[in-house]
Amino acid sequence: MGDIPLSWLFGTLAVLLLVSGFFSAAETSMMALNRYRLRHLVREGRTSAMLAQKLLDRTDRLLGVILLGNNLINAASAVLVTQIAIRLFGDGEMTLAIATGAVTFFILVFAEITPKVIGATYPEALALPAAFVLTPMLRVFYPIVWFVNLFVQALLTIMFIKPRDEEEHQHLSLEELRTLVLEGGKYIPKKHHSILLNLFELEDMTVDDTMTPRGHIESIDLSDDIDDIRMKVATAHHTRLMVYDGSLDKVEGILHVRKFLNASRHEELDKDGIRAILREPYFIPEGTGLLDQLQNFQERLRHIAIVVDEYGEVLGLVTLQDILEEIVGEFTSQSPVAGRLYSKEPDGTVIADGACPLRVLNRKAGFDFPLDGPKTLNGLLLEKLEDIPEPGTKVNIAGHDAEILQVQNRMVKVVKILPIKPEEAAEAEAA
Incomplete structure (x- = not known):
């Protein structure tokens, strides 16, 4: 190596530091890559994303090939810096100290910290192109990586550490999803952002939060005069009305205004005729979750549920529209x-x-x-x-x-x- 010009040695050192920096940036960018964004790119058919996904599916092999290349390059850089120091300052203990300090500085600044900061800042821009280099490297050096990982796996087993599957620890909780929606609000249309947040809130809501209170239920009392009943139906604000007899706790059923009008075309309905076209009331207990009730409405093909307490007394009334309005907002301003x-x-x-x-x-x-x-x-x-x-x-x-x-x-x-x-x-x- 003494016959090689000093300029060549410096050039080789620069190349080695550049290659080492590539491995460092690739390691950090791969680990910092957004897994959900990566899966989206895979579904779109991006080749680089597919290669990166395969590499990340086996993190031990990915880290093995990166660290193998990085450590080989860093070791070669240390030898090269030592030779340059000897050529410049001669042989001696002080020269070794200078070489050690210099190689540490160069590796830290040019091959470790700077590339890793860049990799963490632009993970997708660096990780996807790096996959084209790391994939063939893994194939070439797979025997060495496999051999080294044998000792790694044995050491992890001794320490009772079992690596988690990549899919296993990538699931998000509701709170984490809520945070993602909140943080990504500026990238989501305002209306969609509001709907998503309302969906999360629905998880903690019950029918008690959205029901029409007992005293404000639009209903019909069969004990009233039949003319008053017909007037109430004709001027009703809703298409379905709760019908009771004397007391709100004695619910007879649900009257669909359209059925009443159709039946009234042939002859005027009396109270028995009204009872004949009533639909059986659907009672639910207080405290029922809104998401559960939404599913119950869907399964039972119902639109109205009467909320009762533990004693069977009517507390209020909840409709399918009430729940949907909690998600998408008001359907009408005239309530x-x-x-x-x-x-x-x-x-x-x-x-x-x-x-x-x-x-x-x-x-x-x-x-x-x-x-x-x-x-x-x-x-x-x-x-x-x-x-x-x-x-x-x-x-x-x-x-x-x-x-x-x-x-x-x-x-x-x-x-x-x-x-x-x-x-x-x-x-x-x-x-």
């Missing part, structure tokens, strides 16, 4: 139930019924009331005050000033909720 539950004044003040669900106020009126406790505005106020309030009582709930306007039967009946002032909103954001 007679919502109109009875709250009204919004021009200055932003909201006059709400105490039975109005907090989720309705959050979604339709733009509030941010907590949903992990009481379900209604009345429940939230009673929990806050720990007493039955008097009309005129003022209280701050979730940052909103509210005034209780009416109390009836030990329940808050009507509440006025004031909007947050702009300066208060700015202070909240700054905090």
Whole structure:
């Protein structure tokens, strides 16, 4: 090696460091590669993605061939730097120290840290082209890699470590998926982003969160005069109505307005005629998950379910549309139930019924009331005050000033909720 010009030695060293840097960048980029993005590229038929996927399916072999090449190159670089140091400074202990320091510096800066930072920053841009080089290298050096991995596997066995399958630890939990959607919001259309987030929230919701409360169910009482019943059907806001006899807990069935009108074409229906065209009521217990109920609606081919408590008393009514609106948003802005539950004044003040669900106020009126406790505005106020309030009582709930306007039967009946002032909103954001 003493006959080789010094310039050639420096050139060879630069090439070796460049090749070592390639192995370092390939290792980091392969490990940092987004597996779901890679699978998408595989489904699109990208050859480089297919090769990278095959390499990553056996990480031990991939790391084996990368580290084999990297360590051979680094060892050759160390020998070469030593020879250059001897040519420049002569033989001696100081020369060896200089050579050791120099080779460590060159390898760290040019062959390890810099390439790995680049590989971590641009994993896809480096890993996919690198697969074309690493795949034939693995075939050529497979016997050596296999032999080395025998000792690796034996050592892992002694340490009671079992490598996990690549597919096994790539599954995402719901919370991880939720985080992906939140982080990728700017890449997803706003409407789609909202639907995906609503789907995740549906997992933690029950029918209690979205049902129409007992007192706001549009229904027909068979004990009423038949003319009043016909008028209620003719002016109904819904196509399906709950029918009861005397008490809301004595549900007779569900009346489809279209059936009533068709039957009335031939002759005026009496109460027995109405009973004859009723569909059997479908009862569900309180606390039923919304996703489970959505599936139940699909399996039973039903659109309406009556929510009852443990004593069989009617608590409310939930429809297929209620659940779908939790996912995709409101189908219509004209909701007679919502109109009875709250009204919004021009200055932003909201006059709400105490039975109005907090989720309705959050979604339709733009509030941010907590949903992990009481379900209604009345429940939230009673929990806050720990007493039955008097009309005129003022209280701050979730940052909103509210005034209780009416109390009836030990329940808050009507509440006025004031909007947050702009300066208060700015202070909240700054905090």
